[in-house]
Amino acid sequence: MKTPNSVIEILNDLVMIHNDRITGYERALAELKHEDDDLKPLFTEYIDQSRRLKNELGNEVQTYGGSIESGTTTGGKIYRAWMDVKAIFTGHDRHTVLSNCEFGEDAAQKAYTDALKEEVPAYIAEMLLDQKDELKEAHDEIKSYRDQYV
Numbered sequence: 782m783k784t785p786n787s788v789i790e791i792l793n794d795l796v797m798i799h800n801d802r803i804t805g806y807e808r809a810l811a812e813l814k815h816e817d818d819d820l821k822p823l824f825t826e827y828i829d830q831s832r833r834l835k836n837e838l839g840n841e842v843q844t845y846g847g848s849i850e851s852g853t854t855t856g857g858k859i860y861r862a863w864m865d866v867k868a869i870f871t872g873h874d875r876h877t878v879l880s881n882c883e884f885g886e887d888a889a890q891k892a893y894t895d896a897l898k899e900e901v902p903a904y905i906a907e908m909l910l911d912q913k914d915e916l917k918e919a920h921d922e923i924k925s926y927r928d929q930y931v
Contacts, residue, residue, distance in 0.1 A: 783901055796842065
């Protein structure tokens with residue numbers, strides 16, 4: 782079994798992923814063209830989703846006596862994709878924006894897969910699996926939108 786500090790680190794890595802995801806979708810919202818306004822509710826939903834999932838992770842971090850990460854993963858080990866996504870939104874078409882969002886969602890899936898390989902208490906593993914499944918639905922929805930604009 783991992784030490785409490787190891788569990789805190791695993792959870793905080795995922796917290797930072799959600800910080801990145803929130804920032805990525807906020808940037809995407811700001812960069813959307815008028816004709817792509819139909820994506821605003823979807824991106825807003827994913828921002829809210831990440832805030833909620835981050836709070837769940839943060840509650841467990843605090844339960845283990847840790848402090849919740851407020852930064853992003855620029856120095857993190859698992860997830861760097863949203864940094865790339867945020868950097869390339871400006872001036873791109875709908876397909877490109879959605880492709881970049883899908884890339885970020887792929888990275889989130891990988892981060893959760895990696896976290897689930899770690900030894901954590903069963904109830905945390907269950908929470909992470911539930912969150913990963915929820916994020917997979919978001920990934921698939923983004924992919925579906927993207928595939929409409931090939």
